[in-house]
Amino acid sequence: MGMTRVTRRRSRHEEEENETGRRDMRKQRTRRALLDAALELMQGEQSFNSISLREVARNAGVVPTAFYRHFRDMDELGLTLVEEALRALRQMMREARSAPLPANSLINRSVQTYIGYVQANRDYFQFLAKERFGGSRALRTAVRQGTALFISELATDLARFPTANRLSTEELQMISSLIVNIMISTTEQLLDLPPDNDAEVDWLHDQSAQQMRLVFLGSLQWKPKSEREKKKALAQG
Amino acid sequence: MGMTRVTRRRSRHEEEENETGRRDMRKQRTRRALLDAALELMQGEQSFNSISLREVARNAGVVPTAFYRHFRDMDELGLTLVEEALRALRQMMREARSAPLPANSLINRSVQTYIGYVQANRDYFQFLAKERFGGSRALRTAVRQGTALFISELATDLARFPTANRLSTEELQMISSLIVNIMISTTEQLLDLPPDNDAEVDWLHDQSAQQMRLVFLGSLQWKPKSEREKKKALAQG
DNA sequence: ATTATTTGTGAACAGTCGTTGACTTTATGT
DNA sequence: ACATAAAGTCAACGACTGTTCACAAATAAT
Numbered sequence: 001m002g003m004t005r006v007t008r009r010r011s012r013h014e015e016e017e018n019e020t021g022r023r024d025m026r027k028q029r030t031r032r033a034l035l036d037a038a039l040e041l042m043q044g045e046q047s048f049n050s051i052s053l054r055e056v057a058r059n060a061g062v063v064p065t066a067f068y069r070h071f072r073d074m075d076e077l078g079l080t081l082v083e084e085a086l087r088a089l090r091q092m093m094r095e096a097r098s099a100p101l102p103a104n105s106l107i108n109r110s111v112q113t114y115i116g117y118v119q120a121n122r123d124y125f126q127f128l129a130k131e132r133f134g135g136s137r138a139l140r141t142a143v144r145q146g147t148a149l150f151i152s153e154l155a156t157d158l159a160r161f162p163t164a165n166r167l168s169t170e171e172l173q174m175i176s177s178l179i180v181n182i183m184i185s186t187t188e189q190l191l192d193l194p195p196d197n198d199a200e201v202d203w204l205h206d207q208s209a210q211q212m213r214l215v216f217l218g219s220l221q222w223k224p225k226s227e228r229e230k231k232k233a234l235a236q237g
Numbered sequence: 238m239g240m241t242r243v244t245r246r247r248s249r250h251e252e253e254e255n256e257t258g259r260r261d262m263r264k265q266r267t268r269r270a271l272l273d274a275a276l277e278l279m280q281g282e283q284s285f286n287s288i289s290l291r292e293v294a295r296n297a298g299v300v301p302t303a304f305y306r307h308f309r310d311m312d313e314l315g316l317t318l319v320e321e322a323l324r325a326l327r328q329m330m331r332e333a334r335s336a337p338l339p340a341n342s343l344i345n346r347s348v349q350t351y352i353g354y355v356q357a358n359r360d361y362f363q364f365l366a367k368e369r370f371g372g373s374r375a376l377r378t379a380v381r382q383g384t385a386l387f388i389s390e391l392a393t394d395l396a397r398f399p400t401a402n403r404l405s406t407e408e409l410q411m412i413s414s415l416i417v418n419i420m421i422s423t424t425e426q427l428l429d430l431p432p433d434n435d436a437e438v439d440w441l442h443d444q445s446a447q448q449m450r451l452v453f454l455g456s457l458q459w460k461p462k463s464e465r466e467k468k469k470a471l472a473q474g
Numbered sequence: 475a476t477t478a479t480t481t482g483t484g485a486a487c488a489g490t491c492g493t494t495g496a497c498t499t500t501a502t503g504t
Numbered sequence: 505a506c507a508t509a510a511a512g513t514c515a516a517c518g519a520c521t522g523t524t525c526a527c528a529a530a531t532a533a534t
Contacts, residue, residue, distance in 0.1 A: 053523095065483070069480080133367050140429070175451065177422075188370060214459060217454070218451035260510070289490075289492080300512065300513055301492080
């Protein structure tokens with residue numbers, strides 16, 4: 001049966017504490033090297049499906065055939081990268097959520113945090129941005145599912161605001177996807193900037209913060225579907 | 238000097254009216270075939286810089302070397318495609334603008350028109366969407382300049398509304414880019430749908446129309462920078 | 475200590491790629 | 505009618521690609 005063998009490590013005695021499987025260590029090391037190599041190659045003009053398996057192996061300091069010890073093919077490596085990137089993003093969200101809400105300048109703080117995070121993980125976001133439309137169907141749907149989940153989480157966060165009580169789930173989703181749109185657009189513009197162009201980065205910050213404020217104002221004025229129907233029923237009755 | 242030769246067509250007599258240069262005709266025909274071949278190849282999984290010159294030539298029913306009679310390299314062909322796509326889009330805008338404004342259901346009509354247009358020019362938009370981030374620097378900036386111009390035109394259109402008088406040019410640009418964001422996102426979701434999935438297309442229509450309405454509501458409530466400063470000055474004085 | 479398993483190497487394959495140069499064919503300019 | 509220039513064909517090159525197989529080295533299991 002093709003199952004993974006159950007390795008009963010550290011058998012005889014429970015001594016030899018720090019024996020961290022020198023085999024696995026080495027494996028994880030070159031695996032990471034391959035992933036990083038792919039990310040690095042995509043920082044320039046290349047997109048994921050225009051870089052070659054051999055290129056990745058070469059860039060990782062390994063012979064092409066060694067690649068197959070870690071990934072079935074390039075697509076599998078790509079999926080791994082998507083997974084890593086989205087997991088990191090979700091973690092950032094979780095941390096940001098647990099922070100106390102300054103309520104007033106909440107938007108500014110959030111935008112600030114997010115921009116900083118994107119700049120700190122430029123390569124991952126570069127990859128996500130490119131594969132959001134460029135890549136194979138598998139990668140594309142993986143990215144989309146990730147952002148969809150992102151939108152949903154944002155929606156449940158927004159639902160915690162007292163003002164949001166009037167709004168239905170669908171309306172909250174609609175607003176969340178609008179906000180995520182702003183974030184995506186900001187990200188793309190940010191990635192097209194030299195990383196140290198502070199003036200432009202600040203402008204980008206203001207722009208997206210303003211846009212979010214505008215969305216906020218709009219949702220305060222929004223006439224929920226339920227109310228509209230109530231009104232209509234009233235007019236008819 | 239490597240200049241293009243000035244061809245003095247139809248020299249001797251001004252007769253021979255319909256002599257539409259059988260040479261040029263043929264040339265334009267295969268040129269178009271090459272462009273269409275590239276577009277068609279990109280309908281699937283491939284992105285522009287993952288399709289080969291030979292593939293394009295083959296798909297156009299022509300030998301690889303014939304390619305060079307029309308384009309210096311693939312990048313030049315790509316730039317031509319961007320140009321064509323943006324020109325078509327701008328023309329649509331011009332037509333939409335000349336139409337009378339129903340004022341009330343303006344947003345619904347506009348979204349409807351745009352979605353129809355995207356579906357009618359699926360291949361061009363597929364290309365634009367992919368190259369917006371995937372492609373070479375040259376293509377990318379070409380696409381971005383196009384959308385920037387698009388935003389500006391939309392801003393001047395919005396400025397014609399009576400409500401827009403309170404807003405500065407920068408604020409109008411900010412709002413316009415927000416709207417264009419919605420359109421871009423809608424486009425991308427639309428392209429990821431089978432072209433005949435009417436139910437999903439309708440949902441997409443509603444979603445983006447709602448988002449635009451929300452932006453509209455928001456901009457009505459927007460406190461322009463000028464007013465905010467006035468208020469502040471008042472408080473201080 | 476001796477097996478077995480795993481990680482990485484090396485050579486080789488059949489294809490595809492972009493680009494070259496010398497050619498045929500065909501319409502144009504005089 | 506004849507020379508010219510243009511559009512497309514053909515063969516060939518050196519380079520790079522993904523994948524294969526057999527093999528070396530290192531580690532784990534017994």
